[in-house]
Amino acid sequence: MRLPQASPEEVDIALVGVPFDGGTTNRPGPRHGPRELRNQSSLMRRVHHVTGLSPYDVARIADCGDAPVNPIDLMDSLAKIEGFFDGIRHAGALPLAAGGDHLVSLPILRGLVKDSPVGMIHFDAHTDTYDSFFGDNRYTHGTPFRRAIEEGLLDPRRVIQIGLRGAISDATNYDWAREAGIRLLFIEEFTDRGVKDVMAEARALVGDRPTYVSFDIDVIDPSQAPGTGTPEIGGVSTREAQQMVRLLDGLNIIGADVVEVSPPFDPSGLTALTGATIMFELLCVLAGRFR
Numbered sequence: 024m025r026l027p028q029a030s031p032e033e034v035d036i037a038l039v040g041v042p043f044d045g046g047t048t049n050r051p052g053p054r055h056g057p058r059e060l061r062n063q064s065s066l067m068r069r070v071h072h073v074t075g076l077s078p079y080d081v082a083r084i085a086d087c088g089d090a091p092v093n094p095i096d097l098m099d100s101l102a103k104i105e106g107f108f109d110g111i112r113h114a115g116a117l118p119l120a121a122g123g124d125h126l127v128s129l130p131i132l133r134g135l136v137k138d139s140p141v142g143m144i145h146f147d148a149h150t151d152t153y154d155s156f157f158g159d160n161r162y163t164h165g166t167p168f169r170r171a172i173e174e175g176l177l178d179p180r181r182v183i184q185i186g187l188r189g190a191i192s193d194a195t196n197y198d199w200a201r202e203a204g205i206r207l208l209f210i211e212e213f214t215d216r217g218v219k220d221v222m223a224e225a226r227a228l229v230g231d232r233p234t235y236v237s238f239d240i241d242v243i244d245p246s247q248a249p250g251t252g253t254p255e256i257g258g259v260s261t262r263e264a265q266q267m268v269r270l271l272d273g274l275n276i277i278g279a280d281v282v283e284v285s286p287p288f289d290p291s292g293l294t295a296l297t298g299a300t301i302m303f304e305l306l307c308v309l310a311g312r313f314r
Contacts, residue, residue: 034083040058041131051252052250101129129171142233144234147186180204182206186208186209187209218266219266234277235277236279241255243259265301
């Protein structure tokens with residue numbers, strides 16, 4: 024966003040990169056997401072054209088660099104990312120993270136959630152609540168929210184997943200999430216009901232208690248965001264995505280991420296531009312708390 028660099032202790036909102044894709048099971052590349060998101064974010068301007076809000080005028084915001092990772096050691100990376108976000112929490116800043124694959128949401132939540140489980144509004148084509156991939160590997164970009172619920176980081180009764188779609192490998196793939204109490208909202212229901220009705224339900228479900236927001240770029244149709252590891256046709260439009268994020272305004276959000284931007288699969292830069300724009304929308308929502 025053409026912002027200065029600073030430490031979390033100096034800001035209200037910390038923009039952070041998490042350049043890790045060691046949890047990827049399909050097409051790699053999200054480790055390069057933070058770099059290209061930064062590049063495309065230079066196109067963002069100061070004032071939101073709908074709300075008139077300039078987030079930089081109401082909150083202290085800076086680029087706080089990248090979380091440390093170990094590209095050849097998944098578990099060490101999870102520990103390093105958790106420690107980094109624990110430091111942001113101690114500093115009293117709200118993090119807005121650029122991934123990275125979706126596994127990074129797990130250590131982010133570990134770093135932010137210490138007392139009681141939080142709610143989550145999750146935009147994605149996939150639930151990411153599988154138990155394991157490739158045998159007993161329980162830490163991939165398809166498993167973070169199952170682990171988060173098991174670890175007491177998320178309250179599944181206050182989790183809604185919006186935009187789900189695509190063929191699944193087994194008819195029972197959604198059973199665990201349903202039994203846990205997660206609200207699964209498939210793209211067909213989204214299309215029938217529309218943005219405002221769906222987001223009214225999401226707001227009611229999480230209420231005024233602490234909530235995390237996770238935005239996987241693959242919730243958007245790949246015709247508009249092709250640069251991602253697990254694309255699924257039939258997704259939401261960029262305009263619908265912007266409308267949904269704007270309707271998060273006023274919620275008690277403790278942090279947010281935009282993940283799964285994979286620049287190698289979109290040399291045009293369109294996917295990263297889309298991700299950077301969604302980050303600006305989220306930034307305006309977070310900054311609204313400081314007005």
